[in-house]
Amino acid sequence: MITLRVGLLLPTETIPAWVARLIERLQAQPETELAAALILPQPALHNPFFRAHFELDRILFRVKPSPWTLSTLPPDLPLLRGDTLAHLQALRLDVLLNLCLDRIPSEMLPLVRFGVWSVRDVRVGIQPGWLQVWNGDPITPCHLEVQRPGQPPCIVDKSLMASDLQSLSRNQMHLLWRSAALIPRALRRLSTRGEADFFSVTTRLPCLLPASLPNPLQLAALGIMQAVRWLRIKAPKLYSYGQWALMLAPRDSDAPLTWEGFTPLQPPRDRLWADPFLVEREGRRYIFMEEMRYAARRGSIACLTLDENNRIGSKATVLERPYHLSYPFVFEYGGQWYMLPETSGNRTIELYRCTHFPDQWIFEKTLMRDLLTVDTTLVEYEGRWWLFTGLAGDENHNTWDSLHLFYADSPLSETWTPHPLNPVVADVCSARPAGRPFRRGGTLMRPAQNSSRRYGGALHLQRIDKLSMTEYGETCVETLDPLQRGLLASHTINFAGDLTVIDVQVLRSKIVKKWQSPAW
Secondary structure (H helix, E strand, O other): OOOEEEEEEEOOOEEEHHHHHHHHHHHHOOOEEEEEEEEOOOOOOOOHHHHHHHHHHHHHHOOOOOOOOEEEOOOOOOEEOOOHHHHHHHHOOOEEEEOOOOOOOOOOHHHOOOOEEEEOOEOOOOOOOHHHHHHOOOEEEEEEEEEOOOOOOEEEEEEEEEOOOOOHHHHHHHHHHHHHHHHHHHHHHHHHHOHHHHOOOOEEOOOOOOOOOOOHHHHHHHHHHHHHHHHHHHHHHHOEEEEEEEEEEOOOOOOOOOOOOOEEEOOOOOEEEEEEEEEEEOOEEEEEEEEEEOOOOOOEEEEEEEOOOOOEEEEEEEEOOOOOOEEEEEEEEOOEEEEEEEEHHHOEEEEEEEEEOOOEEEEEEEEEEOOOEEEEEEEEEOOEEEEEEEEOOOOOOOOOOOEEEEEEOOOOOOOOEEOOOOOOEOEOOOOOEOOOOEEEOOEEEEEEEEOOOOOOOEEEEEEEEEEOOOOEEEEEEEEEOHHHHOOOEOOOEEEEOOEEEEEEEEEEEOOOOOOOOOOO
16 A cells, blocks of 8 residues: 555635545545645636526525535645646645646646546536436436546546436535545555556546536526426325335246246235345245335334245234334354344344244344445355445435445454445446345346436346455346336345245325226
């Protein structure tokens, strides 16, 4: 590991909260030494029509935590003004973070060892993120670009987030907070992996002109689009609701993902069933799942016992806590059954042990604490246990687009080593776990959610190509889209023997109190 000397290029010493958080992270991590802030004043971009629209948007959508609150640079950070090139030559920086310039002068590039780094279209004093709302793009990219002498700009790290198409300010908030987390993460990777390894995997992109702000006519059209999108989401909730249910199919994990052969397991109208995990034990099949009564608004873990025709024989609640439970990852280890339910409401990853199968479970230990994690999933591979989890790593508290990986010698370990490439997946299309990893033809497959369109918008099977203490790589090989079956969503799939279980969300009427014919 080397310590990187980092400089900041800013338009003023008054900084917004997201830049203040970026500076805190850089000063706190041992891989970086924040050398100085170079102040290079830039003309202010002022559009009163956009500002009025944006501020109204912030008020209506109650955007928090605010990345725009202004403060001053830390008093211990040297401020340099004047001849920027002379300062760069004297500072001998490894990295210069550009937070103010549209274009980087070519004279700067030879003066910085590992180049000038910029988050595309994200600079102090401009308004990023609005084009995704204008274009209706479901994904907002956060691209970290590097410019080095004699080379075209390249992307060295990225995070793909779900766009908030209702709100300009919320979409910008997500992008700014993510930028404040993405830059320190990339610097840590450069420090630990070294120059050759770090720059060996990049994406080349041409220089693009920054997007100008919308004119008054575009703003009016944008306001109408935002209102229509809001109504499309809110209006159906007046007369209908989405209910999560289960579906079964006589198909094993080697079969391609299709909707053929699935039949429904319907919950009562007052609750949902989701996150099903299939278990075969002593010739019987069980489905562990989240059950949540709408009136309680807190999930518990229930178990369905299936008969020989794969119909529900009995149901029992097997685990309840004062906080929400879901995603009951059940596994056998050392002749004992364990459960790793999602306990994000308690900011923990908790392990439970079975004392009487399937209906009695007791708390065993806490594997991790003080983390907002979801859908924690274990798999044993090449003598180690690997823990996949969706983890919120910044102020957005978003668990849809960042997959973190940890490893240990035992699934019962309380000491899990984080993977050096965390998050190993930073893409809302495939990050969040969606079921138990399994082998197909000797290859390890990981079910994943695609939440770019909406939560649980589709299911992917990700083929794991690399899995070691220093590498991770995966490729999407199959997709199951609920819209093809007339369903709203689907976000968990699991297999046992020749049986497949999946959860789906279907539209139910608040007006018609009897069961409708769902789009099974």
